Each structure stands twice: as structure tokens, then as C-alpha cells.
Amino acid sequence: MYRLLLLILSFSYLSMTEAETYAIIAPRIIDGNANTVLENQAILVMDAEISAIIEISQIPQNAVRINLPDTTLMPGMINAHEHPLLYKHDYQNAHLQGSSAYKALLGLSNLQRLLKSGWTSIRVMGDGDVYYANQDLRKVIDAGIFIGPRLTGAAHYISITGGGGDINYLSSEQSVIADGLIADGPDEIRKAIRKEIKYGSDWIKLMVTGAFMSVGDNPKNIAFSPEELAAALEEAARHNIPVAAHAHATEGINQAIIAGARSIEHGSYLNEKSIALMVEHNTYYVPTIYIGDYYAHSDKLLAQSKNDDFYLSFRDDWLKMIGKAHRAGVKIAVGSDLCGYAVPSAVCAREFATLIEAGLSPMDAIKAGTIVGAQLLQWDNRLGTIEPGKLADIIAVPGNPLNDISVLENPVFVMKDGVIIVNQLDNYSALPY
Numbered sequence: 001m002y003r004l005l006l007l008i009l010s011f012s013y014l015s016m017t018e019a020e021t022y023a024i025i026a027p028r029i030i031d032g033n034a035n036t037v038l039e040n041q042a043i044l045v046m047d048a049e050i051s052a053i054i055e056i057s058q059i060p061q062n063a064v065r066i067n068l069p070d071t072t073l074m075p076g077m078i079n080a081h082e083h084p085l086l087y088k089h090d091y092q093n094a095h096l097q098g099s100s101a102y103k104a105l106l107g108l109s110n111l112q113r114l115l116k117s118g119w120t121s122i123r124v125m126g127d128g129d130v131y132y133a134n135q136d137l138r139k140v141i142d143a144g145i146f147i148g149p150r151l152t153g154a155a156h157y158i159s160i161t162g163g164g165g166d167i168n169y170l171s172s173e174q175s176v177i178a179d180g181l182i183a184d185g186p187d188e189i190r191k192a193i194r195k196e197i198k199y200g201s202d203w204i205k206l207m208v209t210g211a212f213m214s215v216g217d218n219p220k221n222i223a224f225s226p227e228e229l230a231a232a233l234e235e236a237a238r239h240n241i242p243v244a245a246h247a248h249a250t251e252g253i254n255q256a257i258i259a260g261a262r263s264i265e266h267g268s269y270l271n272e273k274s275i276a277l278m279v280e281h282n283t284y285y286v287p288t289i290y291i292g293d294y295y296a297h298s299d300k301l302l303a304q305s306k307n308d309d310f311y312l313s314f315r316d317d318w319l320k321m322i323g324k325a326h327r328a329g330v331k332i333a334v335g336s337d338l339c340g341y342a343v344p345s346a347v348c349a350r351e352f353a354t355l356i357e358a359g360l361s362p363m364d365a366i367k368a369g370t371i372v373g374a375q376l377l378q379w380d381n382r383l384g385t386i387e388p389g390k391l392a393d394i395i396a397v398p399g400n401p402l403n404d405i406s407v408l409e410n411p412v413f414v415m416k417d418g419v420i421i422v423n424q425l426d427n428y429s430a431l432p433y
């Protein structure tokens, strides 16, 4: 009996120490660095890391071969702007109706769907939750208790009273906790930032201007005073925490860039000066175009008329400016801003097509959703490309995305940290749905 136990122990010890090496084989690899496609190579994965890219004839004997014919391998996609807990289209009502626990449970399910759809990393840009559900979700995912994408980001969007993060459609007699974190004046804003950091935000999200999707504010107005904006950027910088600035109004965009925001979100009314400033200050730009298209002419939003205005009055001009910004050297990242529980996760990848419509090449659009996103998150030493030493976040899409970008909506293979999440060609899924 004792000998048997020893035998079992030594077997399990062996299986723990002898790492499995995977050889992922596909006709094409887009590695996130090169502008050309690698053909007929294999990616070797050992533990959580990519160990080599080699000729198929060089694959070691002991490697487990994963054959993915008629696909293209590429780095896992990075969604730089998302709100995983928003579970209904009318997200402000939903915020008032769902508890933090309810949002966390739907949010986890949603994040798992997003991972299965190829989004291996997600930056949360504040969420409609009184507490810190995304920070808790990150903890349980990082600890390996639940499978999910790698998370970073802000717990809340910080907004002025009456701004894009406030609830502006109830009577003055009602007192509710808004979806955003409301702060007015430099002192309250400093305290809000300190609280965000205390409870696990590694980004600060500021609603620098009004918003399109919330009720009762104007995206063409600047929300924060210059003193408030300066205090926010100064406070975050002292804690070495980057700031993402939600900004539509031209002056709001430009003020946020000058104040030192790491990224501009949306930037709907950017002008030539905004582009020059972004180049000068090395600011990242996350335009989040497709969400406006998704809600165009629908009746799903409480603030539907503002979204229709987006579609009718400035979408074309805006896309031209995004193309101009790209050609001027502004680093553009993919953010879908759309994929809560109510929206099918495949839809999120349609942002790539809108970036191509704006003037990015298909290869540059893919880089926007991989290596540029990793650079924005300051994770590019570990993520964003397929190269030896990086974490094995790898997806395979059917066909060739350079010919048809829509294939990014339905990856057939997803690996995160060297773990296979889904392999449709083998009818395998690590997740139940």
C-alpha cells in the first residue's frame, strides 16, 4: 500500500514537472510586429510562454501538435475600452436595479464569453457599479479560481455632478448612488482618485466632457474646470497611475492631452491641433467607433437622440480625422466600449472594420488590437506579439483576416497564458458555454 502511494505520488510529481510543449501549426502567422505574414511555421508553447517560432519540420518529437488548417494565428486581442458589468442597453437604469453581486456574476459570465471570442486582455474603463466588482473579478481570475481574460483598469468613471457619470433624469428629491463616481472640486477629485487606487484601480478614468450614452448632459461641454483637471492628473501621477480621459468636446480633448492623460477615449470632435498634441505628448487614442453604429437608429438607449446625432451629423468627418491622426503617427488602440452582457461578444470585433474604414490598413488595425493595445497598457514586454519569451496569448481565426477582417469575430482557437480555452476544430472548450 505504501509503495503504491509512493508510485502515485511520483507519477503526479512527474506530470507536474514535465511541462507539456505545444506546437501550434497553421498556414499563416501574424505576429504583431512584422508587416508580412509568416507562412507554414509553428509556434512552440511551453508552460505559459511562447518558446519559439520554428519550421514545421523542426517540431520536437515530444511536442503535442495542435493542427489548425486554413487558419491564421495572431496574438490574443486586447480590448482597451470596455465596461464588462453593464448588462443592459439602458445601462443607467440597469445600474439602479442590479446589486453589485448580480453585476459581478453576469460580468464574469460576460468576460468568459469575451475570452472565448478571442479577447485575452481587457482594460475596464470604469463601470456602473457602486462597489469594486471588476477588481474582485480580476482577483479571482488572477488566482486561477475562475477562467477569464486578463483585466486592468478603473473601478469607476469619475464625473462632475450632472456630468456623464451622474444620473440626470430623476427628480431632485431622489437620492441615488450614480453609476459614475461623482466628485466636484480639486479636493473631492483627489479623494476619489485615492479611493480608486486604494481599492485596486490601476487606471483612473475621468469624464472630462459630457457623454453620448448618458442622459442629460452635452458631449460638446467640458465637465471639469482647469483646476479640477490639473488636480486629477497631478494626483494620479504622484501614485504613478495612468489616466484615461473620456473626451468628446475639442477643447476637452486638447486640455486632457496637455494635462498629461495617457489616452484619449472617443475624441469625437478632435481637430488638427488635437492630432498635433497627441503626437507631441505621445498620447494614445481609443476612438471606439462601432458602438455608435451598433446603436444607430435603434430604440435601445435612454439617450438615443444623442447617438442618432452622432450617426447623422459627424461620423464621416470624424472617421476622416481618425485616418489623419493615424497617418500623422498617433497610436490608435482598439476599444469596443460595447460588450456588456446584453451584446453578443462576436460584435466587439467589428471595431476593427471601422478602423479600416477610417483609413488603417488591415494589418495596422490588427496591430491596434494587439501590440498597440499592449503598449498602451504598458504590458508590451509580456503581451501583444507572438515572439519567444512572451506570454502565450494566441488565437486562430478562420481564413486570412487581411482579406476579410470580419473573421476576427469568430476565432476558432483561443489560448491564454499557455492554456487552451477553446479549440473548435477539436470540439474542445474549457468553458461550459
Ligand SMILES: [Zn+2]
Binding pocket: 081, 082, 083, 125, 337
Ligand atoms: Zn466607455
